[in-house]
Amino acid sequence: MSLVGARNYTVIGVGGVGGYYGARLAASGLPVRWVARSDVEHLRRHGLQVVSPRGDLRLTDLEVYGSDDHVPPSEVVIVATKTGTNEALAERVVSLVADRGILVVLQNGLEVEAPFAAAAANRPSVRILGAMSFICAHKAADGEVHHLDYEAVTVGAYDPSGTPQGVTDEVASVVADLRGAGLPTEPLEDLWEGRWRKLCWNVPFNGLSVLLDATTAEMVGDPSCREVVVTLMEEVVAAAEAAGHPVAADTVATMLRNTERMTPYAPSMKLDFEARRPLELEAIYRTPIEVAAGVGADMVATRQLHQQLAFLDRRNRS
Amino acid sequence: MSLVGARNYTVIGVGGVGGYYGARLAASGLPVRWVARSDVEHLRRHGLQVVSPRGDLRLTDLEVYGSDDHVPPSEVVIVATKTGTNEALAERVVSLVADRGILVVLQNGLEVEAPFAAAAANRPSVRILGAMSFICAHKAADGEVHHLDYEAVTVGAYDPSGTPQGVTDEVASVVADLRGAGLPTEPLEDLWEGRWRKLCWNVPFNGLSVLLDATTAEMVGDPSCREVVVTLMEEVVAAAEAAGHPVAADTVATMLRNTERMTPYAPSMKLDFEARRPLELEAIYRTPIEVAAGVGADMVATRQLHQQLAFLDRRNRS
16 A cells, blocks of 8 residues: 555544545545445435535535445545544444554544554554644534634544654655645644644633633633633643643643634534533543643643533533 | 610611511511612502511511611611622711611621721721521512521621621620521621631532522532532632631531532522622622632632633623
8 A cells, every 4th residue: 555645535424524624635536435424315315515715515426334334444544523432433443444554533632542542453554643623614414514714634643652653654644635635734743742732722612612602702802711711721731741742832822812813603512512412521621631630730620611511511411 | 775675777788688687677576777779669668578488577667768868877787788889888888877886797708898897997886797698588579578498697796807706795686686586596706707608608509500500409419510519619618727717627518418408599699690680709709719819728610610700790791
């Protein structure tokens, strides 16, 4: 298998993230297989439409599979489902990766790759990467993704030891494919640093958007809410440092400034809450809190927010 | 003036608390003057009705004053308004106290007596007491108070130095009047200990009832929310200790148990929020946080809750 060229991709999960990136990869000429859930029939019949300020896409004649179908192995498999089902899906997902292929876990949170790495333990030729998307996109209806803003991606290599792997050949090859699809993509020397850095944004804004029913603009604009945001961000920065993956010193200031300039929007956790879907509390709150506690950093404010959200999540779905 | 006997009372604020306790005092035979706001005319024409499991009361021919009327000085003046207007009302309230009379600040929170003490600085014969009510009662309509449960009161002597004053003659005399009206009343040797102890309940349950739109039963019943409650209570206990007014060691456990047994209800802050009234954030959160910080206790979780509430309060009234 060559590490560059028209490799076959499988995209698992056709929500805002999977739908958008999969469509861009397909539009760039790469063969893409889709594994969907409720909207298999719709995707087969009507294809996938992406409405985007970067140009709309309309893809038809898709190769779509349901969760129980036989899916031919692909050189690259991108997992773009919610993190809550990682444990349950891990074995099946790993089975869709060709020998010497790559599994890309395109999700927020910490250690989301771990269940897949465990399931791939007896397939050492499969490489596991982690990836994060910086995007405002959501599934507006079956087969219809609305992209509002941003589309950047970061990709890094995962190893169960937690040791930074540098930019491996596999990372470079996936970055090349994403860039070939016109997506601004950066390789990560240290995947964990990238994940902690993203948590600096997700920990305050995802949770508070649910708890306070507030947009990003309200949260950075109100002086009291901004204090809460800063406290949470600083806890994540301290935890990353304690865990041996320090983020850049200006991370908090830069994120606040960027968020002030953003079009106000509701983070994905807010959309999940409104749709009464489970919140991604384990990947974004519980695991970081546990990892930090393991290296002596007590995330007091983050713990409180997590507990408040756990209560709301439980009530919301009962 | 004798410290016992049929002294004249003035009750300022005819909400759930002022209406209930004033009515009980009046029903016990004490002469009570009422200072009301919006419902002066209603109280003059129709009197005050209290619906209560301890027996309903129907008082007519009340001596009711508006906020700008001349009110004859009384031996005892009870302030039962919300804390948010203490600064603005202090001079006027002190002027309603007879020489050698008593001002009772019947409110939640820390240092709520301070504005009144400052306004009474040139009237050393006026004694200032602090009092707290443990009651579920609210104003259901003009001239109509609904009492649901509990009615206990604690009373202690205030001094700007913050030094416990013991049970003074003035405290004993007000306790005697309240007990004479059938109200379970306890004198406080240390007013500040009593106020911190009450904050152990108010800090978690008042704020979280607003933030999570939850009843007391939900808050102690849900394991995650209960953790938040306990963290906040323990911060208040630590702050009280640091401030030199330690509460009993079993305070947290006792309050949790009592709250489990309570009829589920919405604390007064929740009712204020729903009516879009200002929340009592200064007395219940900001001042305790500042006092604790001054003695080296950082109330991290309480600060976060305060900031969240400040955001919600601002938006709620904008």
